[in-house]
Amino acid sequence: MLELRSVTAGYDRRAPVMRGVDLALAPGASVGLLGPSGCGKSTLARVAALLHKPDAGRVLIDGEPARGWRHRAPRAQRTAFGVVFQQPRLSADPRLTLTNLIAEPLRATGRGAEAAGRVSELAATVGLGADLLGRRPHEVSDGQLQRACLARALVLRPRWLICDEMTAMLDASTTAALVHAVEEYRRESGAGLLAVGHDRVLLERWCERTVHWGELVTGGTGTAEREPDTELEPDTEHGPDTDREAQPEVA
Amino acid sequence: MTEPLSSPVLSVRDLSVRFRMRGDTFVSAVTDASFDLAAGECLALVGESGCGKSVLASALLGLLPRNAETAGSAFIGDVDLMTADERTLARTVRGRRVGLVPQSPAAHLTPVRTVRAQLEETLRELAGVRRPQSRKAAEAAAERAAFPAGHLDRYPHELSGGLAQRAATALALIGDAPLLLADEPTTGLDRDLVDRTVDELRRHVGDDRALLLITHDLAAAQRIADRVAVMYAGRIVELADADDFFGARGPRHPYARGLLNALPEREFTPIPGMPPELSALPRGCAFAARCPAADEACETVPKTVDGVACHHPRPAAAVLEAPHA
Numbered sequence: 001m002l003e004l005r006s007v008t009a010g011y012d013r014r015a016p017v018m019r020g021v022d023l024a025l026a027p028g029a030s031v032g033l034l035g036p037s038g039c040g041k042s043t044l045a046r047v048a049a050l051l052h053k054p055d056a057g058r059v060l061i062d063g064e065p066a067r068g069w070r071h072r073a074p075r076a077q078r079t080a081f082g083v084v085f086q087q088p089r090l091s092a093d094p095r096l097t098l099t100n101l102i103a104e105p106l107r108a109t110g111r112g113a114e115a116a117g118r119v120s121e122l123a124a125t126v127g128l129g130a131d132l133l134g135r136r137p138h139e140v141s142d143g144q145l146q147r148a149c150l151a152r153a154l155v156l157r158p159r160w161l162i163c164d165e166m167t168a169m170l171d172a173s174t175t176a177a178l179v180h181a182v183e184e185y186r187r188e189s190g191a192g193l194l195a196v197g198h199d200r201v202l203l204e205r206w207c208e209r210t211v212h213w214g215e216l217v218t219g220g221t222g223t224a225e226r227e228p229d230t231e232l233e234p235d236t237e238h239g240p241d242t243d244r245e246a247q248p249e250v251a
Numbered sequence: 252m253t254e255p256l257s258s259p260v261l262s263v264r265d266l267s268v269r270f271r272m273r274g275d276t277f278v279s280a281v282t283d284a285s286f287d288l289a290a291g292e293c294l295a296l297v298g299e300s301g302c303g304k305s306v307l308a309s310a311l312l313g314l315l316p317r318n319a320e321t322a323g324s325a326f327i328g329d330v331d332l333m334t335a336d337e338r339t340l341a342r343t344v345r346g347r348r349v350g351l352v353p354q355s356p357a358a359h360l361t362p363v364r365t366v367r368a369q370l371e372e373t374l375r376e377l378a379g380v381r382r383p384q385s386r387k388a389a390e391a392a393a394e395r396a397a398f399p400a401g402h403l404d405r406y407p408h409e410l411s412g413g414l415a416q417r418a419a420t421a422l423a424l425i426g427d428a429p430l431l432l433a434d435e436p437t438t439g440l441d442r443d444l445v446d447r448t449v450d451e452l453r454r455h456v457g458d459d460r461a462l463l464l465i466t467h468d469l470a471a472a473q474r475i476a477d478r479v480a481v482m483y484a485g486r487i488v489e490l491a492d493a494d495d496f497f498g499a500r501g502p503r504h505p506y507a508r509g510l511l512n513a514l515p516e517r518e519f520t521p522i523p524g525m526p527p528e529l530s531a532l533p534r535g536c537a538f539a540a541r542c543p544a545a546d547e548a549c550e551t552v553p554k555t556v557d558g559v560a561c562h563h564p565r566p567a568a569a570v571l572e573a574p575h576a
Contacts, residue, residue: 037410127524143301165439171467172469173299173513174300175513175515175521176519199441205515205519209424
């Protein structure tokens with residue numbers, strides 16, 4: 001069970017993005033969290049993935065409270081999560097080949113020996129041809145890079161997958177392919193999924209249950225009370241540097 | 252397409268772009284693209300990332316890198332964008348004949364200057380409006396794109412995705428260009444904002460402009476396009492009326508059909524495999540390796556007949572009446 005209990009979080013204690021949010025995800029279950037851009041759903045996803053420390057409230061992983069955030073989270077908790085961000089370009093180290101990109105979490109946890117086997121196995125799962133694995137991010141398309149990012153998220157066999165607008169940049173066919181890859185992994189591993197996005201049709205098709213941001217947020221400065229166009233920092237492209245800084249610690 | 256149009260705004264014929272790489276290899280980003288675009292019309296160019304659609308847009312603006320080699324023609328009025336020199340492009344084309352609505356407005360806008368300053372600068376360059384008139388003119392320009400006057404003194408990073416998009420659109424409209432070129436204008440926006448953004452673009456087209464909407468978002472294309480061009484591995488494989496394409500008849504090219512069927516509101520099944528590398532295109536049909544209908548005929552590149560480049564297109568009675576533009 002992954003539980004968020006009365007979580008208040010944001011980037012300024014005086015104006016939290018959300019207040020007192022509760023969300024529970026059973027093992028093997030999938031929840032789609034819907035909301036407009038700028039509402040704070042990515043922040044929630046980051047809290048759920050232990051990448052952002054909430055101002056108040058708790059995150060429970062199988063009943064055990066999260067004991068740290070980002071790189072300070074204990075390894076067992078940290079590696080229970082696989083995270084895929086919206087923009088693969090910002091969440092991939094441009095110096096790494098796709099093989100090394102996918103294997104990085106294994107190396108970071110001292111399991112580099114498993115890399116070769118796992119990478120080729122995962123490359124097949126996400127539909128990456130062997131010819132692409134030796135390339136660096138600038139040599140592949142967004143869709144191909146996102147496939148590698150998904151493989152990286154799966155490499156440690158996480159029990160929880162957090163997909164934050166995983167397919168927002170992608171065409172219909174790549175979207176369907178990635179969602180199928182996630183679902184195949186979940187079928188085989190029993191992992192739970194929190195998929196965050198704004199595409200109602202997609203999330204309703206993908207997840208067993210969808211929650212709208214408005215239902216989740218009771219206080220705070222969530223979009224419910226905001227004019228959709230007047231918020232200051234809503235742009236998904238310019239989220240709080242999410243991808244770049246958060247990525248290395250996912251491992 | 253041979254339909255007689257009352258002098259199209261944009262007429263593209265056999266346009267090809269390839270990039271020369273090290274070791275004398277080539278990346279063929281666009282191959283033999285042909286289409287016309289009439290005033291009052293919106294053509295959506297759809298395809299997956301890396302299919303060459305943005306390169307086509309750059310070609311139309313004369314913004315290709317140095318190692319690009321082009322062939323074919325693209326006429327706007329009497330100017331061939333493929334052969335025009337930089338001076339012509341800079342002084343008469345960009346902003347004046349082609350208005351660009353960019354993919355990432357936040358990156359397109361100058362980060363250290365306010366929206367007002369950027370509007371005034373563009374007004375000065377394109378319309379010769381100087382102070383003190385420029386203040387009013389900037390407000391009028393902002394209003395055309397529904398950008399609220401109260402936000403004019405903000406910097407780009409202080410704007411939401413939707414507002415930044417409107418600021419960029421306002422800039423694109425200033426030159427009254429007959430062609431609006433929108434390159435993935437809705438990437439990363441949520442559905443409501445996508446709908447609003449494309450509706451606004453459609454409104455700006457009116458009767459005397461044309462809109463080339465480059466997108467991977469089929470829903471956005473369906474919402475506003477009159478015609479749809481599907482690009483695969485650098486080629487336009489299908490060019491059809493949007494009503495036919497999204498409606499009962501459906502796409503005729505197997506790739507286009509697969510793309511549509513991948514939508515979550517349809518079958519949600521991906522097309523198997525991946526597109527070929529543009530640096531190593533197969534000799535024949537580029538889609539054959541992923542195509543259920545492929546046979547020996549597909550070892551040659553299919554000609555475009557009735558808007559479809561396929562040896563085994565889905566037969567469509569409706570297509571005999573020829574797409575009207």
